[in-house]
Amino acid sequence: MSATTAEERRERRESTPRKSGRKQRAVRHPDRRGRSPIFDAPTRTGLVVRYATLIAVLLISIGPMLWELSTSLKSKAEDVFTQNIHLLPQHPTLGNYGEVQRTIPVWHFAFNSLTVAAVNVTGNIVGATLAGYVLARLKFKGRKLLLGVFVSTLILPAEVTIISKFQMITNMGLGDTLLGVCLPDMIAMTNVLLMRNAFMAMPKEVEEAAIIDGANTLQRLRFVGLPAVKGTLSVISIFSFIGAWDDFLWPLLVLQTPDKLTLTVGLSYLDGQWSHDPRTIAAGTMIALIPILVLFMALQRFFFRGVSEGAIKG
Template structure:
């Protein structure tokens, strides 16, 4: 394909023509409507009062009488803050496990020479092809035999080291110039010193990506906590919110308010780490 052909095909999205601006902003508006639209609709529903009909064929997007009473109704119906604290414990364990375990495993795959390294790397890649439902029975049996059934640690254990996070850390460590690592070896640096003083300062962005992915995965998980936990006081937030929908009644305003409460920690974490997150997206893309 010639340069002229490439320019001609990309011209509608170029910056120099009005057609390019229209095409670009149309695409962005469509993407925003698909991704942000449902979130805004949930927020709108959670703020609607009992007098507003949410079942009408043409519901209004903006609430006529906005109220925060639905959020109080969530707290009166279920112990939402206790469930949220349980989810924070599980998510914290998963984040800590991935930051430590994925970092060590990723550095080993990227920088250390040992027999079977290629096989181990292939095994990590192969696990990404398996859906979680394939291994959930074996995970449940393992957690039960370890005596961790109906515990928050048992919920967090399978997600404390994710194969995807290991591969992200491996690619990030591989992008560090090898000359720097070899110089440290010549100076007598140990493996842990190389990880601490050479590896970690150069992969802060990827660590933020791993933390966000691990937190979201643990916070939003529903099926696994539902299988492991039996005690009502140990339920996580995603499982506890299912009690907002009763057998004979279900108020979509209260359910929407519960969903917005569950979204707050994810937004707070992303906002606090967004600068490192976008930096980490590019780490490991180009080998230095």
């Protein structure tokens, strides 16, 4: 009995927590460090703050686009300068889009812009992919110096180099041509750095296995590198297309012939001496916005995957 009682007492002492004179510190969960009690708390107040923030950002982002769409659908009888703002048109009509076609050759300008955008997207995909792979995977003397030169070009704004670019294009005999508009932005340094980071995120073991199998540099790029950076290629495609499609200053400087104008420059004729209707201008703006929306909707699933490429090394 005594032995059994002693064992039971020992088990009771081990099972019961020891009391110490010092106060035990509360252990914070590592996942909850730095979190906001308002945004992250699963309470009604936290949810209200989240959704209110999202709605505010949504209104700031798409509010001007919705207003332009509403203005483009308003008839001539509606006053667009009134203090009483009406988002929904009272008498919706598509006549403003027909007025854009009668005022300027909008489809010809759109074809010119599409040509410039296609050349820029192709040049950036090919050039940025090759340059990014070389900087990320190939070893040669001066690689770090070359990378530093690429990064240093991002410091200068585009307005600083626009005069030198114009002189270069003019001396090459490419003034007043669509090729002269495309050439300076066919390989953007930002896209090169994006592709470099995407290729750097690839596991080295995969490429080493391809080398053991006898694959050369182009084969490794084609069969190993490109399938791993499809998302980044979509990001580059969207950014290059938007940059070329929305560019206004550079085509305005290079092009002088009306038949060679891009859409952004051609839309400026809607606000001229003989035409000054905000409904028509809004309709032309919406026509210029349609290709960007179509491209983004087609590549959105690759786009969001490409945003995270290069952030984590696998």
